[in-house]
Amino acid sequence: MVARQFGVVQPKAVPKGTPEFEEKRSALLRTLEESFPTEYYLPAEIISNPPKDVSKIPSTCGILTPEELEITEGYDAVGLAEAIAARKYTAVAVAKAFCKRAVIAHQLTCCLTQFFQDKALEQAAQLDEYLEKNGKTVGPLHGLPISVKEHMVLAGTYSSQGEFSTIVKNDKDSQMISIFRKAGAVFYCKTNQPQTIMHLETDSHWGRTLNPFNIDLSAGGSTGGEAALIAMRGSVLGIGTDIGGSVRGPSAFCGIYGFKPTSYTLPMKDFLQSPFPAELNILCSTGPMCRTMKDMELFVKTILDAKPYLEDPRLIPIPWTGLKTPVEKLKIGIIANDGFIDPQPPVKRAIAWAKKTLSDPKYADILEVKDFTPYAAADAWKKIRRMYWPDGGSGPIEAITSSGEPIHPLSEWIWKDAKPHGMQNATAVAYMRQERDNFRMAFAENWNTQDVDVVIGPAFVGPACAHDTAFYWTYTSLYNFVDYPGVVFPTPVTAEAGEKYADDYKPLSDECKHVKQLWEDSNFEGAPIDLQINARKYHDNQLFGALAKLKDILSLP
Known part of the structure; x- marks a missing residue:
């Protein structure tokens, strides 16, 4: 008999x-x-000697039944909700499948912080009973398992702000969780986040x-x-937050x-x-x-149909048309680099793929493709x-x-520039806001001058980074600074062994030179x-309309 003992793969300890x-x-x-x-x-030998790519282990380890593999691998959230509503699967069967796969994923990637299968199965059983009795679902997410980031308040669980000392027990749902619960979502786990919730990596007291x-x-x-749980198909739909990417x-x-929407x-x-002081600016x-694209739409529409602005007056009640938003001829700016850091080789290949595909003459009547350089x-x-830490980092x-x-x-890294300035007073923070708004005006003017509807570019300076090296968030944080919505979407490109920078490469900055060194120091294969x-x-609606227009052209899921 194969020995099984609990363990979590951790090639680099925190x-x-x-x-x-x-x-x-x-x-x-x-x-x-x-x-x-x-x-x-999982078998002990998998934990002690894992392959570099662990993504296929859930399908081959023998823990999941054929039906559970079908449930976790054969559907997106929209399709799974439809299958439950049609009674192909019970909510209990779906919850059990994702609970099992989530635990497998955790052993391989350290993605969970809390796990509550019994509560999930109880909730799912109540949903099955409701469907049997009433012949209809409770809402659009009926029986759909949803994973939740640790800091989000979910009744009966713990949350933290990324530090051990901030762990607290929660007795009620936050607003979004409440909306999802009423729509029929089943909650079964919470997922890992970094110390301070302010790294572009996830390293915490959980691992x-x-x-x-x-x-x-x-x-x-x-x-x-x-992200790890969804990629491992231990979740079909998850909730994230984004203040820098x-x-x-x-x-x-x-x-x-x-998807990062416009704020509010x-x-x-x-x-x-x-409260988080960064949100002053x-x-x-x-x-x-x-x-899938459809799953983003399901998420947003479910929330906005509940009219959350009636409870939270900070929210802007924008009517949602999403993927059905009509788009005329689409003007697309292609970002090869941001003028600050040239992306690593596989990202450049992905940009070249997108530009070549979209520039095909057969799309000339519906697309106009041009080069674009982000402002400053x-x-x-x-x-x-600096603006992330008006307290100089003293709070965290x-x-x-x-x-x-x-x-x-990475905590030391992110507040390094602000720490020497210490705690800022109200006047200094107000001047920061003026500085931010002046930048936003200049950014908008530059965007208008380049005359595009949307831009497509890198999501990061490279593929996934080596541990403890996510230093430069420039391609995502820029759009938090100007508060523009953004979606990242998969491409057919993966990093390959032996890829090198072009012979004529010239660094755009010291940071750009450092990014090249980081590429040469690690193996990003796969x-x-x-x-x-x-x-x-x-x-945001126009962004989704653009995505709908590009879906077939780029063969997007």
Whole structure:
């Protein structure tokens, strides 16, 4: 008989804290382990000697039944909801399948923080009973399993702001969770996020989340647990947040869809226990992470149909037309680089693929393709790194060190520019806002001068990065700074062994030179490549209309 014992693959450990902290952390991890049924444990040799690409193990390990493989691999969220409504599968069968696959995924990628199968199966059974009794579903998400990022408030679970000392028990749902629950969603797990929730990787007191396609690479952050889980097909639809790329970055690293709306489009009420000073100038957004375009639409439409602005007056009640938004001839700007950091080779191949495909003369009547250079990307990166931390980072530093937790390298990195300035007063923050708004005006003028409807470009400086090296978020954070919506979408391109920079490469900056060095220091083989498409602020419908127009041309799922 094959030996099975619980373990989690961790090729690079997270930093250690004080002995007292490590004792508390061990107790936390034991609690998570005890929530997993032993029959879901992988063979010990897989944990001790995993392949670089672990994405195929759930399908071949023998833990999932043929029906469970069909449920988790054969449908997107839209199709699965339809199958449950048609009674092809019970909600209980679907919940069980995703619970099992989530535990398998966690052992291979460290993507979970909490797991509550019993609650999920109880909720699913109630939904099955309702469908049997009433002959109809409770709503559009009836029986659909949805995974949730750790900081989001979900009744009966714990949440944190990325530090051990901020863990609290929640007794009620946040607004979005409440909307989804009423629509029939089933909640079964929460997923890993980084320390401070402000890394473009996911490394926390729960461990380090790995990229399913190359475990020596990151799954991204801050919504990295979601990205890895969805890529492993342990979730069909997840919820992310994005203040610098935290939906788009991990989605791109793991080869799935991720949507960052314009701020105050979708509700974030009660997502955090306490306010985040960065939002004095840089607003966060929440959005879907999934495997198809239709699933993004299902996510957004379900929420907006509930009229969340009636409960949260900060939200803007924009009528949603989404993928049905009519689009005339589409003017597309192609970003080869942002003038600051030239992307690594496989990203350049993906850009070339998109430009060549879209420039085919047979599409000339519906598409106009032109080169595009974003306005002042280096300056935006410099400004946003200061504006994230008007407190100089003092708040999270205190939250981390108060429990004996170690400060992770990427935490030090992200507040490095702001820390010397210390706590800013109200006047200084107001001047930051003026600086931000002046940039936004110049950015809009530059966009108008280049005359495009949408732009397509890199989602990151490369594919998924090696652990602890996600230093430059320039391609995503720029659109948080100007508050433009963006979607990352999968391409047929993956990183290949032996790829090299062009012989005539010349660095655009010291940071660009560093990115080349990072490429040469690591092996990125197998990492998927996403691209990013962006539209003007409040043009979220037009962004989805553009995606619908490009779907068949680019063969997008």
